[in-house]
Structures are given as C-alpha cells and as structure tokens.
Amino acid sequence: ETGVTQSPTHLIKTRGQQVTLRCSSQSGHNTVSWYQQALGQGPQFIFQYYREEENGRGNFPPRFSGLQFPNYSSELNVNALELDDSALYLCASSHTRGGRDNEQFFGPGTRLTVL
Amino acid sequence: LAKTTQPISMDSYEGQEVNITCSHNNIATNDYITWYQQFPSQGPRFIIQGYKTKVTNEVASLFIPADRKSSTLSLPRVSLSDTAVYYCLVGDRYSSASKIIFGSGTRLSIRP
Secondary structure (H helix, E strand, O other): OOOOEEEOOEEEEOOOOOEEEEEEOOOOOOEEEEEEEOOOOOOEEEEEEEOOEEEEEOOOOOOEEEEEOOOOOEEEEEOOOOHHHOEEEEEEEEOOOOOHHHOOEEOOOEEEEEO | OOOOEOOOEEEEEOOOOEEEEEEOOOOOOOEEEEEEEEOOOOOOEEEEEEOOEEEEOOOOEEEEOOOOOEEEEEEOOOOHHHOEEEEEEEEEOOOOHHHOOOOOOEEEEEEO
C-alpha cells in the first residue's frame, strides 16, 4: 500500500506566475484535501475533492483552484502568485469525506517559494 | 466550530512522561478530539482520537474528563524522536475536512 505522494518537493516561482502542484492519494482513498501551511503555523484548509467534485472550501481566493481525476489523484493550481503564497502545501487523502474517524493521511508537502 | 487552545511550547527530557493539555470549551455533542504529530518538513500524522474518558494505543494515551472541555495527550517515556509539533483538533467525526481546524500546535522539545 503506497502512501500519499506529492510533486514537486520544492518549487521557486516569481510573483504573478502560475503554479501546479500534484498529489497522488493513498490506495483506496477517494477524497483529497489541500492545506497551506505558513512557517510556524498550523495547516490551513484550502479545499477538498470527493469523487472529482469540490466538497468544501476554506477562506482562499478563487485564484486557488483544483482538480481531482478519476484515479483520485489531484492538482492544486495557484494563479497570479503573491509573496504570501510562499508556504508548505500539503495534500491529505482519506477514505470518505469524513474519513475513518476523520483520519487524514498527509503527504510530505511541496515547499513553494515566491520571489 | 470549537476552537482549541494549547501551550505554544513544552520542554522535557528523554524517558519522562509528557502531558500536553488542550482546552476546547465550546466542544459540541458530536465532536471528537483528535491529535496529530508533525515533524519538520513533513505532513501531520494521526496519533490518537477519542470522545470521552480514556483512549490508549501503542503510541499515546488520551484523557478526556467528563465535561469534555479539555483533553490531555500523554506520551509515555519520550525519546528525542518525539520532538515535534502536536496539534489538537476538535470536530464532528463524520464532517468534511472543511470543519477540521488546525491551531498553531504545541512545539515539544525533548532533550537528552
């Protein structure tokens, strides 16, 4: 059973650019959630996808968008990057929208730096 | 949404028992209490979850008093590898991730 994987590991972009981050969910999981974690802070929920449909969104602007594919892998797209978008982006998968006791399995994250 | 309050940081020594307390005064009837552990540059990892009284697994114990307005994560005989940030979360067991709120966590440092 493979865990949650994310790519790339690190990424450097400049302001105004666009970025796509990728996540492969754990085998058997149909739900993917994305989080943004600024340095020294806890993860902040961006949105969740369940069976290719968005299922809840946090307080993030529309330039943060996502996709989930039939194999339940997912992408996070961020347009018009800003300096404050620099953070660790975490992907988490679970078996259902609520998960086993709401347990989510997190990937290692993608470290995005915006210059 | 129930908000949680935890100490910002704690220090301890190898071999000691560490107890981290979390306050959640506005916890709802359907809410469960969940703890995650996070190492630097890694995603959080589920440790334990409970509703009331005491829950124990191979890693930790979770103590929840009758009023459920607080909970205590207990790590027995800690080692250097337990140095991490610990997050207390409160939420409906079956709610979507949008209802799951991570606070700033407790930064636990274990010394030799």
